[in-house]
Amino acid sequence: MIEQPISGPTVGHPLVDNAKMSMRDVNVFYGDKQAIFGVDLDIAENQVIAMIGPSGCGKSTFLRSLNRMNDTIDICRVEGTLKLDGQDIYDPKLDVVPLRARVGMVFQKPNPFPKSIYDNVAYGARIHGLVSRRTELDEIVETSLQKAGLWNEVKDRLDEPGTGLSGGQQQRLCIARTIAVSPEVILMDEPCSALDPIATAKIEELIAELSENYTIAIVTHSMQQAARVSHRTAYFHLGKLVEVNETEKVFTNPDHELTEAYITGRFG
Amino acid sequence: MSDSQQDYSQLNNSEPRSKSSTIDLVNKNLAKRYRAEKRFRFLGLASIGFGLLCLVFLFTDIIGKGHSAFFQTYVQLEVTFDADRLDITDLTDENQLAMADYQGVLKAALRERFPDIKSRKDKRDLYKVVSSGGGFELRKMLEADASLLGSTQMLWVLADDDIDTYVKSRGDNIDDAFTGRLSKKKQEVVEVLIADGAVEKKFNAHFFAAGDSREPELAGIKGAIMGSLYTLLVTFSLSFPIGIAAAIYLEKYARKNKFTEFIEVNINNLAAVPSIIFGLLGLAIFINFFSMPRSVPLLGGLVLALMTLPTIIISSRAAIKAVPPSIEEAAMGIGASKMQVILHHVLPLAMPGMLTGAIIGMAQALGETAPLLMIGMVAFIVDVPGGITDPSTVLPVQIFLWADSPERAFVERTSAAIMVLLGFLIVMNTFAVWLRKRLERRW
Numbered sequence: 001m002i003e004q005p006i007s008g009p010t011v012g013h014p015l016v017d018n019a020k021m022s023m024r025d026v027n028v029f030y031g032d033k034q035a036i037f038g039v040d041l042d043i044a045e046n047q048v049i050a051m052i053g054p055s056g057c058g059k060s061t062f063l064r065s066l067n068r069m070n071d072t073i074d075i076c077r078v079e080g081t082l083k084l085d086g087q088d089i090y091d092p093k094l095d096v097v098p099l100r101a102r103v104g105m106v107f108q109k110p111n112p113f114p115k116s117i118y119d120n121v122a123y124g125a126r127i128h129g130l131v132s133r134r135t136e137l138d139e140i141v142e143t144s145l146q147k148a149g150l151w152n153e154v155k156d157r158l159d160e161p162g163t164g165l166s167g168g169q170q171q172r173l174c175i176a177r178t179i180a181v182s183p184e185v186i187l188m189d190e191p192c193s194a195l196d197p198i199a200t201a202k203i204e205e206l207i208a209e210l211s212e213n214y215t216i217a218i219v220t221h222s223m224q225q226a227a228r229v230s231h232r233t234a235y236f237h238l239g240k241l242v243e244v245n246e247t248e249k250v251f252t253n254p255d256h257e258l259t260e261a262y263i264t265g266r267f268g
Numbered sequence: 269m270s271d272s273q274q275d276y277s278q279l280n281n282s283e284p285r286s287k288s289s290t291i292d293l294v295n296k297n298l299a300k301r302y303r304a305e306k307r308f309r310f311l312g313l314a315s316i317g318f319g320l321l322c323l324v325f326l327f328t329d330i331i332g333k334g335h336s337a338f339f340q341t342y343v344q345l346e347v348t349f350d351a352d353r354l355d356i357t358d359l360t361d362e363n364q365l366a367m368a369d370y371q372g373v374l375k376a377a378l379r380e381r382f383p384d385i386k387s388r389k390d391k392r393d394l395y396k397v398v399s400s401g402g403g404f405e406l407r408k409m410l411e412a413d414a415s416l417l418g419s420t421q422m423l424w425v426l427a428d429d430d431i432d433t434y435v436k437s438r439g440d441n442i443d444d445a446f447t448g449r450l451s452k453k454k455q456e457v458v459e460v461l462i463a464d465g466a467v468e469k470k471f472n473a474h475f476f477a478a479g480d481s482r483e484p485e486l487a488g489i490k491g492a493i494m495g496s497l498y499t500l501l502v503t504f505s506l507s508f509p510i511g512i513a514a515a516i517y518l519e520k521y522a523r524k525n526k527f528t529e530f531i532e533v534n535i536n537n538l539a540a541v542p543s544i545i546f547g548l549l550g551l552a553i554f555i556n557f558f559s560m561p562r563s564v565p566l567l568g569g570l571v572l573a574l575m576t577l578p579t580i581i582i583s584s585r586a587a588i589k590a591v592p593p594s595i596e597e598a599a600m601g602i603g604a605s606k607m608q609v610i611l612h613h614v615l616p617l618a619m620p621g622m623l624t625g626a627i628i629g630m631a632q633a634l635g636e637t638a639p640l641l642m643i644g645m646v647a648f649i650v651d652v653p654g655g656i657t658d659p660s661t662v663l664p665v666q667i668f669l670w671a672d673s674p675e676r677a678f679v680e681r682t683s684a685a686i687m688v689l690l691g692f693l694i695v696m697n698t699f700a701v702w703l704r705k706r707l708e709r710r711w
Contacts, residue, residue: 101603
């Protein structure tokens with residue numbers, strides 16, 4: 001492993017003009033331990049940004065601070081400015097509930113609720129009071145499942161438990177559940193790491209389709225996946241953002257030697 | 269071929285020790301391990317066997333002693349509902365019905381049945397063949413059917429407990445019979461009645477329909493059952509919601525600091541406090557300070573709720589902890605508030621575990637005696653309680669009271685009451701298992 005001090009600013013183009021979310025000088029601490037060091041990054045609207053890096057580099061931590069999921073950890077502290085459409089999401093006056101409705105999250109392990117497939121998808125719409133009539137709810141469930149590419153597989157058994165589906169189907173169900181509340185940004189924390197290659201391919205296809213309407217940030221361990229699905233790629237190393245560039249550039253001609261070392265498999 | 273074999277033996281010779289000893293040692297140890305495994309399994313089996321043996325012994329003893337309490341001896345008599353003797357002129361008059369001398373009618377019937385018995389002393393013995401409460405039946409019959417007044421009926425009248433004990437112990441052989449306080453005269457009378465076929469054992473409906481009594485043949489368990497039910501009702505409706513609320517707060521809201529740690533330690537300690545201490549607490553606080561009435565299920569329920577709270581809190585916390593955090597994250601990830609996460613996801617998933625804990629707590633409360641002694645639920649109460657503020661006793665205390673009574677007929681009633689208590693416990697536990705299975709299937 002190359003041990004060299006990571007100093008200096010992020011190379012490449014971390015900032016964009018059409019930013020959906022913009023983060024400036026973000027530091028994240030777990031108790032006394034700092035996990036993220038001064039990250040500046042913009043997430044462009046209706047684009048997929050992939051976050052890659054060796055284990056423990058802080059990419060998941062960074063992702064989870066984008067919809068304040070880190071709030072659940074007592075000792076976790078986030079500093080800096082994180083803005084969604086120009087609004088500070090760590091504003092003490094801001095309610096975290098609507099924030100999470102706007103910035104949805106898909107997790108590493110498929111985690112459908114132990115309820116029926118229908119209830120899984122309908123849950124978000126129900127708690128946010130998005131619908132008043134049953135037919136509207138049916139419509140939301142159907143379109144969400146269609147967008148997640150699951151409708152044809154489950155339309156005849158909507159009242160069966162979501163936990164009875166296969167791993168890949170469960171993960172697509174979780175995506176359907178997330179998009180049912182029509183979020184603007186979808187955060188995905190290694191969504192395919194528990195899936196087989198075929199299920200992974202389906203999810204990747206889905207991400208490509210979703211990126212037309214949603215802004216997506218995906219953390220992944222698979223560089224192939226990052227190369228396939230993302231428009232921009234951010235490389236994290238030991239809690240610092242090393243390089244951000246167009247995905248093609250990162251995987252063909254990275255600006256930073258650490259990035260090059262990682263994608264060529266010299267460590268990671 | 270031979271070359272390689274030679275090579276092999278050479279190799280074997282060159283390192284004889286390590287080569288052979290590894291496998292030998294493994295084999296030797298293998299046999300030893302199998303033996304140890306067998307012993308281990310046998311130990312478990314023996315423990316279960318011992319437990320079962322104790323259980324079988326307990327059940328045979330209790331059922332053997334108690335089964336006879338479910339049957340009660342009755343004596344057949346020709347009873348005349350004599351209006352003069354009863355002193356009833358108007359059947360609609362409640363007062364007359366209440367004051368009427370039913371026992372006198374029974375005495376007359378006995379005198380008619382045994383006209384040879386003349387002396388005062390013998391007559392007194394004769395009257396004691398029927399229960400002193402036997403007349404109550406006559407009143408009920410009169411209330412139900414007014415035309416009985418003045419008629420003569422062949423009736424089965426409740427026998428005295430001494431007669432009951434004698435008849436039950438007698439079997440077919442007179443020599444085996446337990447006479448106890450039974451005088452020679454009474455014994456003769458009973459033998460005559462038996463010879464006439466005028467003595468019969470019938471199902472003891474009284475036992476399930478009456479409250480306590482000083483007369484064993486009149487004593488029933490309904491008062492204690494209702495007392496236990498009311499007490500448990502109060503206990504459950506207090507300790508279950510409070511316990512769950514406390515568990516949720518401690519698990520999901522409270523920050524981990526010195527104060528919550530202190531609370532946690534105290535809850536664990538409270539679970540181990542002897543139950544009589546809770547009785548003293550109830551006496552000091554509820555009775556002496558708040559001047560609550562004694563011997564009522566409300567008070568007993570309060571005390572038992574305090575006693576079962578730690579059990580329920582501990583088991584509820586364990587059940588909440590066992591809910592996978594991924595489910596909570598999923599709900600939070602689509603914008604559920606903390607309360608929604610808890611109400612929609614954590615509670616339904618933790619409910620089977622919480623209910624199991626609660627029902628174990630309830631079973632513990634149902635069998636608890638000591639704290640109730642301190643708050644006066646050990647009083648002798650004849651009436652069946654009609655609410656949570658009526659004085660009452662509970663099943664285990666009833667067992668304690670009857671076990672203390674000198675009459676031999678109370679021995680079988682004690683065992684019968686134990687059977688009823690065990691029956692309740694079995695029903696409750698079965699319900700808990702069923703509920704758990706049912707709720708878990710929703711996964």
